[in-house]
Amino acid sequence: MTTLEVIAPLERPITGLQPDVLPLLEMRDVTKRYGGFVALNKMNFFVGPNEVVGLLGDNGAGKSTLVKMMSGINPPTSGQIYANGKPVHFNCRADSEAAGIETIYQDIALVDSMSITRNIFLGREMTNTWGFMDHDAMTAKAIEILGSAVQISGIDDPNKEVGFLSGGQKQAVAIARAVHFKRNILLLDEPTSALSVRETEHLLAYVRDLKAQGTSSVLVTHNLYHAFQVCDRFVVMSHGTKVYEARKEDTSIEEVTYHVIRT
């Protein structure tokens, strides 16, 4: 009797690094399916305390899916998410907000027909016990927010409708909003796409400042030079899974570029 030789694909070796301290947020084997399409395939990802992670990869690699999952608006099909080592379920935005996560979305997530102030406080209105909004307090706070964080060029009226702003100004408002409310982790999904060079420099410097103050960030970008300016660790994705991961000191911009374009 002869034994059949089974030719099966090998278990894929686990790519990447293991966290050496308890991560703020960790995702283990998360999978996201849309019908038959697998957008994320057993992805492992973590964000440690006091670090900036660069999430890289070509279009359609699953970066935005992962970011939306971390911000709670896109629950995983399977897999487990841990916040500070405790298993959590991210089913809606409120869950990720409870974990201290703020997101700057690629598609900006502002309501054009509403004022800057109302956009900044949307879903987090300052209200009295009856739910009525305190417009004066929100406007005062909005003025402060607009002045700090990212210096937003040319905005001098917090009651202006967002629809009247330029693309860069809109992005700046979205950034200012997330920066103001962030607690543990700031997710930046292509934050610099509509920003001027000066505004981009300002934002990257701000991400470094945040790290110094103890807020971790995840920076999704196509621009490896921006990533190399601020990130401590790089994760390269392709076809919904991680293909490369390295710390900044162990790699070079050429090597990361190679892994982004290889797949």
Next chain:
Amino acid sequence: MATAQSDHIRQAIDLRNSRPRSSKAIDWIRTKPEGGITVLFATVLICVIAAALAFPGFRFLSEANIAVTLKAIAPLGIMALGVGVLMIAGEFDLSVGSLYSFCAIVTATLTAQWGGDVNAEGASAVAPFLAMIVGLAIGTAAGALHAVVTLRFNIPSFITTLGAMLMWRGATLLYHGANSLRYKPSEPFATVFGGSVGVVHASMIWFLLLAVAFYFLLHHHKIGNHFYAVGGNRNAAVAIGINPARTKIIAFAIAGCMAALAGIVAGVRVSSIQPGGGAGLELVAIAACVIGGHALMGGRGSILGIVLGTALMFTIQDVLLLVRAPGFYFEMFVGGLIVIAVIMNMAIRRKS
């Protein structure tokens, strides 16, 4: 440090606030959707009043005419408040006209059954109120039902409520038949909803009170803020943590409740209810909102716009009646007005 960086914003705001009142008013007209309608309404009103003073035969300012106009505005205005809120949240309800009839018929029938008719022996004072609560509850529940069907099956509310419009119209005939129904509730209900203070009919007072309540709900309460957000950019609202389903269910329920109330108020005014009386009102209510600066796609609009849009339509209707123009002129005028109002709003938006 943070405060110093914001100084240029504060200075700009102070500068704007210190400008003369007139330039602030011009700014308001240019940037707010209700600004244009305010100008239009004021212009029409001034012209009509001037004409009334110049030609004594044109009885616009007579007490009887003012009383009749104010009476006529209220039912449609109340309905338009609900429709407008729903439009801001980005949905339509075409069935409000049918609900207007259905809820009023149910209320009138129950009022009579529970001994609330003014001529009934030992007429009950509470029965009309209880019947009204049932009517409003049906309207609210129907609105919520439209929302649940729309959201659960993810279909356009235009379709859901087009079906609901026919369904409630049929239900009215099934429940009552095609005859008109007498509706003479006992006191104090009759005075509360059908009395008047001078030339101002009770229904107008209710409309204004509701408009003030809706103003605070829409412009100052956080649920109003969420209506604008969900209607303006649904994805952004989700991303920021607003539950769009819950928000839209509330908006639909408000529209249904207001339609029921409008039907009851209109029934009290004329002491009878026509089963087909609400047909076509849904489009007139939407027209009033659009004239008042509401965006068809949601996210834009104001209570002042709804009130002025309704008032402008009825002022024009009244003027046409006074000059004895045949009824079709009203429809022609309103048709033209809708298009002109939207063109004006777009022009204003582009300029600013």
